[in-house]
Amino acid sequence: MTNRLQAIVLTGMSGAGKSTAMQAFEDFGFFCVDNLPPALMPRLIDMAEHASGKLSKMAFGCDLRGGELFEPLLMTVQEIRDRKDVTVTLVFLDADDATLVRRYKASRRRHPLSMGGRLLESIQAERQKLAGVRQAADVVIDTSNLSANQLKQELSRRFVEHAVRLPVHVVSFGFKFGVPLDADMVFDVRFLPNPHYIDHLRPYTGEDEPVYNYVMQWPQTQSFLQKAEEMLDFLIPEFQREGKSHLVIGVGCTGGKHRSVAVAKHIAAHLRDIAVVDLTHRDFRRED
Known part of the structure; x- marks a missing residue:
């Protein structure tokens, strides 16, 4: 062997x-x-x-x-x-x-x-x-x-030969369907411009490029992501140092289809350098 x-x-x-x-x-x-x-x-x-x-x-x-x-x-x-x-x-x-x-x-x-x-x-x-x-x-x-x-x-x-990276579950959701019960922290992105009111964007989700690019184009989106991701970069090692075995991060908008999906996707991609990340979009297939 x-x-x-x-x-x-x-x-x-x-x-x-x-x-x-x-x-x-x-x-x-x-x-x-x-x-x-x-x-x-x-x-x-x-x-x-x-x-x-x-x-x-x-x-x-x-x-x-x-x-x-x-x-x-x-x-x-x-x-x-x-x-x-x-x-x-x-x-x-x-x-x-x-x-x-x-x-x-x-x-x-x-x-x-x-x-x-x-x-x-x-x-x-x-x-x-x-x-x-x-x-x-x-x-x-x-x-x-x-x-x-x-x-x-x-x-x-x-x-443990190498540090065990913290499992982090990022879940997008719609507030009208309820906050995830197991969320350790929740980001509310309902302050961002809503693609739901753009006719040609409404059928898509935040996983689709037209909606994702629409959400990401705003200065407030970039400012929010910078602050949120800096905070998570600090918190995740601290949580792990204190013995936390997993972390659930909720990202919510009104219906859980557009803004929360795009932002959750961005946050999950960012965190993959420091954590074992799982991304779930809980409500993006629900009917409005």
Whole structure:
């Protein structure tokens, strides 16, 4: 093989952030399986390598919830290391006892080793059981002082070779049909001259050259696009830095056929240099 599969085996203390980390790896494009008996990892890797759409990145979550099934973890990791087609990294998430107690009290969840005793005793028992795994780990991350977003950033820094570009969905729409429910921000372009009132332009949409050129010819259109796109150029990296996994930008005019379509098309083309962009015209086929 020329390209080795990247496998992350994620374990650690209960309450140290494994669920958050697994969600982060999923956002990074990893195929993720949580609460997996370690003995099944080689079989899943084999299945992934023989699948028609071959996977290149996998993340497995394993912890003491598996009971006896968790015990072969280190032996299985070594078995995977011996393969020439896989690069495996054992990641251990940790946090101090006070932080784990606070998180468990806030979540009101039961500790997996709780047998009716004190929470702190369960945490200390788990720490003792996992001491060997922690010592064998390739990477140990202390999450005591990390927020969910900071943990995601730390994982990205360590395990994502190239920055994952933010998925951005640009959707044009007509205000008379309602604002998209999932829009994170909305631009209202009803202030622009309306091609609807030009007889020979009315049948076309903003995707058609005559209407697109009509909308783009106005100084106010160019001024608006300059300001809007400068703002988005600033916001998108900031949203991504704060852990946002996707962004929906609505562009609306009255009927969603002419002005919003043309402007959305221009904004989407502009953003393709910094984001993974999807463009949808929600209402441009509707009847007036």
